[in-house]
Amino acid sequence: MAAEVRPRLTVLSGPSGVGKSTVVAHMRKVHPEVWLSVSATTRKPRPGERHGVQYFFVTDDEFDKLVANGELLEWAEFAGNRYGTPRQAVLDRLGAGEPVLLEIDLQGARQVKESMPDSRLIFLAPPSWDELVRRLTGRGTESPEVIERRLAAAKVELAAESEFDTTLVNTSVEDVARELLALMAVA
Numbered sequence: 001m002a003a004e005v006r007p008r009l010t011v012l013s014g015p016s017g018v019g020k021s022t023v024v025a026h027m028r029k030v031h032p033e034v035w036l037s038v039s040a041t042t043r044k045p046r047p048g049e050r051h052g053v054q055y056f057f058v059t060d061d062e063f064d065k066l067v068a069n070g071e072l073l074e075w076a077e078f079a080g081n082r083y084g085t086p087r088q089a090v091l092d093r094l095g096a097g098e099p100v101l102l103e104i105d106l107q108g109a110r111q112v113k114e115s116m117p118d119s120r121l122i123f124l125a126p127p128s129w130d131e132l133v134r135r136l137t138g139r140g141t142e143s144p145e146v147i148e149r150r151l152a153a154a155k156v157e158l159a160a161e162s163e164f165d166t167t168l169v170n171t172s173v174e175d176v177a178r179e180l181l182a183l184m185a186v187a
């Protein structure tokens with residue numbers, strides 16, 4: 001069989017508030033051609049978030065249908081909401097030879113590794129626990145209850161770091177974005 005050159009799927013995970021969105025936004029400012037999958041979620045939009053940009057914001061029924069129709073590559077419940085990666089868009093990009101980036105939680109990362117074993121899993125870690133709490137609280141987008149749920153999830157995610165191929169510590173957004181691009185072989 002002829003050797004097939006397949007672009008890799010890169011998964012970026014890490015606890016809520018570690019800076020995943022900030023790093024990805026910076027990376028795309030420098031390299032707008034990098035394609036990031038837009039997930040579907042049942043979470044309500046935060047101020048400034050737009051349908052089809054940060055997420056496809058869907059109802060519970062709509063999410064049920066996506067699952068039932070096999071339209072999600074992976075999905076998970078995180079802190080009371082469901083999130084999933086639309087399958088076809090990812091397959092189209094990979095089929096076109098373009099690198100693909102998913103920003104998803106630990107449960108999703110595990111599912112992707114299972115179904116696409118040559119994907120690369122990158123864990124974004126905070127410089128310290130206190131700094132993670134500061135960032136999540138300082139973002140000011142969640143209620144104290146939601147912050148508590150996310151910090152509980154963060155403990156589980158931090159304990160799973162060894163399941164990932166690479167860890168990047170988010171001290172400097174610019175440095176991490178550069179390292180991520182290098183790992184994706186974009187720069």
Ligand SMILES: Nc1nc2c(ncn2[C@@H]2O[C@H](COP(=O)(O)OP(=O)(O)O)[C@@H](O)[C@H]2O)c(=O)[nH]1
Binds near residue numbers: 013076078085
């Ligand atoms: N499994 C899975 N997780 C996702 C997906 N999209 C987002 N997430 C994760 O869901 C968690 C919560 O995301 P969000 O509510 O946007 O909060 P934020 O990451 O703290 O800004 C984060 O860990 C995201 O990486 C997805 O399609 N699948």
Ligand SMILES: Nc1ncnc2c1ncn2[C@@H]1O[C@H](COP(=O)(O)OP(=O)(O)O)[C@@H](O)[C@H]1O
Binds near residue numbers: 014018021022139
């Ligand atoms: N390297 C960093 N140093 C200091 N603050 C950061 C850094 N990266 C992100 N932040 C801040 O931390 C907060 C959470 O970042 P965000 O990108 O929303 O995290 P996530 O997407 O992982 O939940 C934001 O207020 C963001 O400005």
